[in-house]
Amino acid sequence: MLPRGRPRALGAAALLLLLLLIGFFLFRGDLDYERPRPRGAAAFDGDPPADPGGHNGSDCILPRPRPPKCELLQVAIVCAGHNSSRDVITLVKSMLFYRKNPLHLHLVTDAVARNILETLFHTWMVPAVRISFYNADELKPQVSWIPNKHYSGLYGLMKLVLPSALPPDLARVIVLDTDVTFASNIAELWALFAHFSDKQVIGLVENQSDWYLGNLWRNHRPWPALGRGFNTGVILLRLDRLRQAGWEQMWKLTATRELLTLPATSLADQDIFNAIIKEHPWLVQPLPCVWNVQLSDHTLAERCYSEASDLKVIHWNSPKKLRVKNKHVESFRNLYLTFLEYDGNLLRRELFGCPRPPPPGAEQLQRALAQLDEEDACFEFRRQQLTVHRVHITFLPHKPPPPQPHDVTLVAQLSMDRVQMLEALCRHWPGPMSLALYLTDAEAQQFLRFVETSVVLSTRQDVAYHVVYREGPLYPINQLRNVALAQALTPYVFLSDIDFLPAYSLYDYLRASIKELELGSGRKAALVVPAFETLHYRFSFPSSKAELLALLDAGSLHTFRYHEWPRGHAPTDYARWREAQAPYHVQWAADYEPYVVVPRDCPRYDPRFAGFGWNKVAHVVELDAREYELLVLPEAFVIHLPHAPSLDISRFRSSPTYRDCLQALKDEFHQDLSRRYGAAALKYLTALQQPRGPT
């Protein structure tokens, strides 16, 4: 049991004095900013104070404490919502960049963040990183009684309940705010646990503003704190001792008592931690200030470091974040941007020297990759098919549409060179969309800024953007489609492509058609949306089928790919469509690739088709093999806009092996079909026998 309460207050005061003195001499004046820092102290360079029992001779220093090689380091982070999830990823990238130890991340998340981060880490496959999730919503009742004014909301307060929320056998943990960036190896921070005395349970850096001194403005009444108080953006917690000491009771008592005279917490958990420390100062181990360089409003952080090598952890603890005012903010910002735009795939590097069980699926993947034949002309295709792309679902804030029985989500995929299509698409499709974007980490930030500066896009919360990070030379078109499809939340999906603009009425019309055709009652059908194209770059979109037909007759519009590949859409029977008043059935034929509306649980796209060619055709074969009716809708249409060929297309169209590989992949696809559907699949093989040009 830790000493507690009034009877030991005198001893505590003495200990505090001692701590303050040690702190002054060893921590380069951290606890007293006003005094000039002794020059020689700079030699400590952010290192912990020497153990008074050590052999601190004149020519040597104590070895820089390092945790045992390969020790598993424990880190806890509370994270809620779309924006914080993006922040956590940047924090984790900086941590992984410098780390040399295996890590176990304990993520306390709401449902949104869990969904995002679970997918992300599952697909990231970083060696020697283990992830555990904890349900923040279950912890809410423990802190929701505390009135709080801080921008972090309820989630900030959850750091208080970590000793009971984390596994009972977890003895030590580093707790981090989502807005910190590492500039050093986290093992050096972990090593500071070794300096805790028997009574110390919390390691904290002093607060780097005058907030707790209560002199920032008139009538400013902060929560009680020791001097400047401590900042809780970076915490070292001895969970074992906290549990023994009855931490839960302790903080609840303190909070309850202070809330008798104070209306609410201003800085969330930090106010309560400080009130406890004020009462029980022996609990705290002050940490060198460089482990939490705070860029808060009114920051005094410049007093903490004197050179770049001092900096260990930057804390963007202002609601202004990167726009905060500090003399060296440009340098800090560069560090932050470094990791924001850093290619996360590069962090998949093995932590050699520390054998750890590989991430789930990684071993299987390694085996499959090892079996590939590098001399195979289709090697790139096969490797691309096996590539597990890092996926960040709902990259931007997103509100799922309220459940409606006939609702339909537009599903598409794109890369950066088609981002300009989004505004027009939003104007044409007022319903929910699920879009997969194939981007680098840096492009994802460019995309974020693009959406934020677009009035059209930033006001739409029913469009979900799923970032699939680039890797490999081929555009993984069907993997992207599958990501977007898997994230659609309505019962129906419209499987479109990004270069098509739907008729303005299409969203309403599709929902009405779904209802009318009673697709909901188990009818297995694919509703075909006829596709057209314009070759004119400037183009006035038809507002009705009648107008569309007029443009068709005038030669301003064509049926899609009429000039190069009419087979792709011929079965839609455009002649019949002209006259049709009601939906009509059509039959599958070889190479048919219409745009369709199907129930969300439709077959997935075949990921073997990467790059360009046959990717949609194979999907429609699959629909037909599973006996989906094909029903053409008489009032539905989409129009393809012209564009220059994308880089991804042009790189492979000219490749001599490309066509050969595509043929090999098609053959393998048909073999798989026969295996799965037996004699019924024969018709697809027969259709294939007739030689044709490329799709």
Add this chain to the structure above:
Amino acid sequence: MLPRGRPRALGAAALLLLLLLIGFFLFRGDLDYERPRPRGAAAFDGDPPADPGGHNGSDCILPRPRPPKCELLQVAIVCAGHNSSRDVITLVKSMLFYRKNPLHLHLVTDAVARNILETLFHTWMVPAVRISFYNADELKPQVSWIPNKHYSGLYGLMKLVLPSALPPDLARVIVLDTDVTFASNIAELWALFAHFSDKQVIGLVENQSDWYLGNLWRNHRPWPALGRGFNTGVILLRLDRLRQAGWEQMWKLTATRELLTLPATSLADQDIFNAIIKEHPWLVQPLPCVWNVQLSDHTLAERCYSEASDLKVIHWNSPKKLRVKNKHVESFRNLYLTFLEYDGNLLRRELFGCPRPPPPGAEQLQRALAQLDEEDACFEFRRQQLTVHRVHITFLPHKPPPPQPHDVTLVAQLSMDRVQMLEALCRHWPGPMSLALYLTDAEAQQFLRFVETSVVLSTRQDVAYHVVYREGPLYPINQLRNVALAQALTPYVFLSDIDFLPAYSLYDYLRASIKELELGSGRKAALVVPAFETLHYRFSFPSSKAELLALLDAGSLHTFRYHEWPRGHAPTDYARWREAQAPYHVQWAADYEPYVVVPRDCPRYDPRFAGFGWNKVAHVVELDAREYELLVLPEAFVIHLPHAPSLDISRFRSSPTYRDCLQALKDEFHQDLSRRYGAAALKYLTALQQPRGPT
């Protein structure tokens, strides 16, 4: 003088033995790979051996040697050609990322590398980095007599002459190969100078292959070396002592003697360094192997490191470079790719704590930036105009065209979304081109791969690609044009835009016209190339003026921007052009923006026009103000291909402040015109009085 020659050979042998023994016990078995490494030795973690005179108590170690804070570290690199220049930049990025000290880089370069690197560092403006250049061509005679079979060619050998080539007052220098990547702070390497004994002059890491043991294959006869010999990818040189010791004579004698029996050096300078060390072993201070982890063919590097934190410098010393075989090559590759794609702008961060004179121009720039008003609606425009973009000229190998009196270079600029235009452009324009590309560091690598995989592009050595690195939200169109223009090497330039394809005959026709019109003899004229456009994405290019006129009559082609902004090209007088058989004069009119051929020394574009609008118009005003004749060529034409609006355009077209700013910039441009041309500029102001729509 250093001890030399036979009489001291016995003493030398004893010293060598001692060195080997110390090396074995302290360098983790670096000098003897075969023996199992004692487990405890891992604690050295790449640190230098303890000074035997130090207080090496049981509970403490010697402080990790660090150079004094802010000490200027000296680094020398030999670099020649386009590809090595790209390598050096990646090396420098890795060095800058981890460095905390000011650096002085001594670059021994051929003319190509000097041109590239001088421009790069001048525009990079990294604080606390000084650059000096040394002419490699002048050093050639000193080493060209040595027959050499290594892939580095003559330039590898130049490391031998650094003691005389570098300034006489330079006492110590770290010498690096262009194919090394830092994974640590170079100051730790510099600190190893402190461990040199009085006699040691060269710090080297042992060679990590069996090459010098001579047992790799039958009849393999390497140069003489101590054991496995040393690798010269990373060298610590005591230049002062080498000069005193008569280094020049020493290496020349050794090389001459060995070349009596050996036909040539196989590994360039490294063979000669090893032969000298074999003869004078006391000269060498062996360095911990982690400072030069060699991924050569037959590498044994895996024996050097046991965990990731050991690695300090990776050396890609195989002609295969990244494709080398090593168990951990994926990790090393990731480190390399990290810096290859790292945004170099982020390395402009201030080295605070070490006040150094700012890079040339930086102070002036800071002042100008500080004077900008953040509340000014045109703030972004003004800041973009002041931005100094990092420029990497001739990013890819380039052979300047042989000088011809009437030759003309096509000048244009583009970003990644127009790279697909390059192949078509190459087919239409067989002459030299100077193209500025606005890219991120990562995109530059994507671009490199694009060119390398394109047969059309990779066979053209007369196309110079100049990478201008992205920074800021506006597309700096006129800054890009100025970069491309400044790098054109022919007497004339055709100032075009990337979306235009020239008539197949245009290059020949322009040269003939220049000759015929006697532009060379000081005639100040701009030859106008009439511009057309197609709105059709698929389009068959006319092979003659007659064919073009037929398409024009058929409505498949239009004069450029006929529908939106006819004023831009109206003065070209297309009606007259139809009939013209000879060049004809036209007069300037407001908003005229033709594509022109001018002498290379023409006025530069006004960099204040960033983003889109008025950027060419202002240039043509300037040509007219300087009294260039405007002569339309009767057989010349270019055709604009349709494309989706670029991201850069769409972001700002919708901006409400954009038009206001453009107007403000136009007004300021006209004020400047009046200042420079007085009353003559009045006509431009008058023309402006008539209100019109945007350009």
